[in-house]
Amino acid sequence: QSALTQPPSASGSPGQSVTISCTGTSSDVGGYNYVSWYQQHPGKAPKLMIYEVSKRPSGVPDRFSGSKSGNTASLTVSGLQAEDEADYYCSSYAGSKRGVFGGGTKLTVL
Amino acid sequence: EVQLVQSGAEVKKPGESLKISCKGSGYSFTSYWIGWVRQMPGKGLEWMGIIYPGDSDTRYSPSFQGQVTISADKSISTAYLQWSSLKASDTAMYYCATHSGQSYYFDYWGQGTLVTVSS
Secondary structure, eight states: OOOBBOOSEEEEOTTOOEEEEEEOOTTTGGGOSOEEEEEEOTTSOOEEEEBTTTBOOTTSOTTEEEEEETTEEEEEEOSOOGGGOEEEEEEEEOSTTOEEEBOOEEEEEO | OOEEEEOOOEEEOTTOOEEEEEEEESSOGGGSEEEEEEEOTTOOEEEEEEEETTTTEEEEOTTTBTTBEEEEEGGGTEEEEEESSOOGGGOEEEEEEEEOSTTOOEEEEOOOEEEEEOO
């Protein structure tokens, strides 16, 4: 069971949009609509940002959106703000009643 | 308000045993899955396993099967993560979090427990 593949880093200027990819296989990302995304600021616990590919929990700004095509899921952050600078992790159901995380992407707001 | 409060930081020697805890409140503890996530120093999140306190149904990632034990005491709304013989490579932050079950996401997170294993 391998971790999902994310780019190590991404960046954008305030107000811009940035998209982070999360690539798996047909056994995880591609096989189920159970992709979630988490934001983690340094020294803090992760926070759920997106679940079931594109749903936002209450309180998460609509600047955050999720999508999926084939074996790749994506998180888009629109209208970047300074407080969006954080690590982002994707996760997916991986079959056999188990889950898997991606390696994480460090988002820098320039 | 859903809250998960984890036990405090631990410093242990290799070969020692350890059990860390996660107490849930503000929701029906027996009706929601709860799980554990490892984060080694400077590294990413790793899915360890989940338990349904209502019937103790437990699921482990292959990487952690046999290495740790996840349990829960529903009488005190507390989940546990246990090691019988710690290794230096177990040094990490461990988070508990409520798990959605079928949709496979973690929604509410504890503050984390730092486990340091060093001789």
